[in-house]
Amino acid sequence: MIAILCPGQGAQAPGMLAPWLELPEVAASLSALSDAAGVDVVRHGTQSDADTIRDTAVAQPLLVATAIATGRALLGDSAPAVAAGHSVGELGAAALAGVLSDADAMRLVAVRGAAMAAAAAASEATSMAAILGGDAGDVAAALESHGLTPANVNGAGQVVAAGTKAAIDALVAEPPARARVIELQVAGAFHTTFMVPAVADLHAAAATVAPANPRGVLLSNADGAPVADGEDALARIVRQVANPVRWDLCMEAMLQLGVTGLIEVAPGGVLTGLAKRAMKGVPAVALKTPDDLAAARDLLENAA
Missing domain, CATH: 3.40.366.10 (Malonyl-Coenzyme A Acyl Carrier Protein, domain 2)
Structure with a gap:
């Protein structure tokens, strides 16, 4: 199949x-x-x-x-x-x-x-960022602390966070342990x-x-x-x-x-x-x- x-x-x-x-x-x-x-x-x-x-x-x-x-x-x-x-x-x-x-x-x-x-x-400045790796619990806690949404849960250790640009900037500056955070070139916080x-x-x-x-x-x-x-x-x-x-x-x-x-x-x-x-x-x-x-x-x- x-x-x-x-x-x-x-x-x-x-x-x-x-x-x-x-x-x-x-x-x-x-x-x-x-x-x-x-x-x-x-x-x-x-x-x-x-x-x-x-x-x-x-x-x-x-x-x-x-x-x-x-x-x-x-x-x-x-x-x-x-x-x-x-x-x-x-x-x-x-x-x-x-x-x-x-x-x-x-x-x-x-x-x-x-x-x-x-x-x-029409909304305030928003953005998205890919989180690669890290412990799933640590990633979830980081998103919650910054008021971000796990907009894409892609599996294989990849989550895409979305929310205000300020919150995404804060996540990029302070990523979860053992994770990389890459801001995406998108127009807003989709999903x-x-x-x-x-x-x-x-x-x-x-x-x-x-x-x-x-x-x-x-x-x-x-x-x-x-x-x-x-x-x-x-x-x-x-x-x-x-x-x-x-x-x-x-x-x-x-x-x-x-x-x-x-x-x-x-x-x-x-x-x-x-x-x-x-x-x-x-x-x-x-x-x-x-x-x-x-x-x-x-x-x-x-x-x-």
């Missing part, structure tokens, strides 16, 4: 779509996805610089479009046996699983990205209460969508649970904007389901990197360029 993974914000890189445009079907898909979102993901994925694609309103549509287009290049019209996405990657996973049409996923991610950017701009205004905007947009039930197992960032109902899956994606991502629980669920291999759609690498430490022994392929499709197809064909 192979799980298809869709990466979240931060995985984007300048020029990442250039090699994929050499595949006519991917180029056509990306053009249609750009039209649906009202964001030129082709231009941003080939010409825009790192600062431009760091903008939440650009990064999120770019990532979801890339996940859908490269996922379709691998799977065709088939749905994954198991699908999961990290943060905004949940919209890509929902599209590949058949919960959302590709066009609806792009319309929703355009609203999500713009709303989260607006919420970040915290600072994003509540964005939830309202996304909820209104989601009300215009008629989701279907997943064609396969779709895992939720809320608790790693398989979600069988399309309405529930969409509601969870909306709520997740202002709630922590529990990727650690998603990986635990994949192990419990008996997943025998992982394929991370483009821009792959982050989630397969976490899995190498938290899901040891499970083979993984990260799609970075079309050259990686052969290995991914081989993994699919030889799935137990």
Whole structure:
């Protein structure tokens, strides 16, 4: 059983779509996805610089479009046996699983990205930082003492804290014992209460969508649970904007389901990197360029 993974914000890189445009079907898909979102993901994925694609309103549509287009290049019209996405990657996973049409996923991610950017701009200065290593209890105590939220619990000894910029600066200056703290280049404190205004905007947009039930197992960032109902899956994606991502629980669920291999759609690498430490022994392929499709197809064909 192979799980298809869709990466979240931060995985984007300048020029990442250039090699994929050499595949006519991917180029056509990306053009249609750009039209649906009202964001030129082709231009941003080939010409825009790192600062431009760091903008939440650009990064999120770019990532979801890339996940859908490269996922379709691998799977065709088939749905994954198991699908999961990290943060905004949940919209890509929902599209590949058949919960959302590709066009609806792009319309929703355009609203999500713009709303989260607006919420970040409207609040006091906020930020996020990755905490690598350290004792879990010490890390939790440090976050509580600074009034920070564990916005992403990624497993493999990685937690991303979020909150005010002042609190993040204090955490960087005084990290937990045996831990490294790296401030992230993001626009705000995602997956915290600072994003509540964005939830309202996304909820209104989601009300215009008629989701279907997943064609396969779709895992939720809320608790790693398989979600069988399309309405529930969409509601969870909306709520997740202002709630922590529990990727650690998603990986635990994949192990419990008996997943025998992982394929991370483009821009792959982050989630397969976490899995190498938290899901040891499970083979993984990260799609970075079309050259990686052969290995991914081989993994699919030889799935137990």
